[in-house]
Amino acid sequence: MIKSMTGYGKGEGASAELSVSVEIKSVNHRYCDITVKAPRSLMALENETKKRVGERLRRGKIDVFVNLEFTGLAAAKPVMNRPLVAAYVELFEEMRNSFPVDGGIPLSLLVQQRDVISLEEGALSESLLRQALEAAIGKAVDALEAMRVAEGSATCADIEERLRLIEEMLGKIEARAPRVAEEWRGKLSERLEKLGGDVAFDPQRVAQEVAIFADRCDISEEITRFKSHLEQFRGLLQAEEPVGRQMDFLTQEFNREVNTMGSKSNDSELTRTVVGIKAELEKIREQVQNIE
Incomplete structure (x- = not known):
């Protein structure tokens, strides 16, 4: 069965905690060159992702784009950086006492300061992440292969x-x-x-x-x-x-x-x-x- 090297496919995999979407694009290339672009939290699975894609796609310039979204308990939550907030309060109090200014320290001023509030990811199950990623890769490759076969x-x-x-x-x-x-x-x-x-x-x-x-x-x-x-x-x-x-x-x-x-x-x-x-x-x- 003749296959083209040009194609596109998208697939999704999800669990109660997270959702993974994968997009794969391929064009002509003399060899098999796979590039993965994924969030930092998935960097440990980059080589595994290349391996899974390479098992199905043998030749071409292949770009894999991975997107990860958390749901439920694994969703990212805003977290206060208490030591940093205390340092800002101390600094603002010192400024008020040292200079002729009146009034307290408004909450709006504190939350505007850099890194006072950050997003923290919840507990993440690596096995669920791997399962969702593999499912998304499989669907994306299936869709890309269908396009390759049709063009071929x-x-x-x-x-x-x-x-x-x-x-x-x-x-x-x-x-x-x-x-x-x-x-x-x-x-x-x-x-x-x-x-x-x-x-x-x-x-x-x-x-x-x-x-x-x-x-x-x-x-x-x-x-x-x-x-x-x-x-x-x-x-x-x-x-x-x-x-x-x-x-x-x-x-x-x-x-x-x-x-x-x-x-x-x-x-x-x-x-x-x-x-x-x-x-x-x-x-x-x-x-x-x-x-x-």
């Missing part, structure tokens, strides 16, 4: 159609190639006949030149290897495991063979067909860059 299916259909066109053009090359040497021999014979008796030539030497030309423009081996690559590529389209790198390698081999055909063809019709194959291969190469 469309990509596979497009590649299969281009392979069909390439195979059709390869058939034209295979049918045309054997006639190139024969046509060249005919043209050479015509030129020699036009020279008439003014120039003497050795028929054996002419036959030798024709044989050399035929060997030089023979592309039967390249056609055979190209067909083998086509068969391997179609096999990869049915594979269950990630095959993007293998497809990328085969695409390079396709280009190697077709370039050799173009350089050896010595025929304008073959050259045009080779250009057509290269155009389709370039489109396949672009598609392969996004396959896991």
Whole structure:
């Protein structure tokens, strides 16, 4: 099953104490590069989060965003910093006694001071946190995988159609190639006949030149290897495991063979067909860059 490397998924996991939401985004990348962005309270689970995601997503630039909310007893509570409040009261009293100012110390003045009131998280169950996180990751990856599979299916259909066109053009090359040497021999014979008796030539030497030309423009081996690559590529389209790198390698081999055909063809019709194959291969190469 061909999968794209581009996708997005979101999942949530919750318990009586907390709620965890996970968003995962992935784009093309040569390897598997996972980055986790999570609250400080989840830093201890960052490597575990990477491991869980990496078990399902084998390739791509993957960003994981984790958000944590507390509910019930685990919800954050405002807490007074008593020593700091006492220090402010003492300071304000000293200021009132030292300078000609009247009045007491209003509560509104105290609560405005930095760090007098802070939020403190309640008791948190690590096992419940881990369960909620794993559930959220699983749902997010499922959603992302569904998007990857859908895009991969469309990509596979497009590649299969281009392979069909390439195979059709390869058939034209295979049918045309054997006639190139024969046509060249005919043209050479015509030129020699036009020279008439003014120039003497050795028929054996002419036959030798024709044989050399035929060997030089023979592309039967390249056609055979190209067909083998086509068969391997179609096999990869049915594979269950990630095959993007293998497809990328085969695409390079396709280009190697077709370039050799173009350089050896010595025929304008073959050259045009080779250009057509290269155009389709370039489109396949672009598609392969996004396959896991």
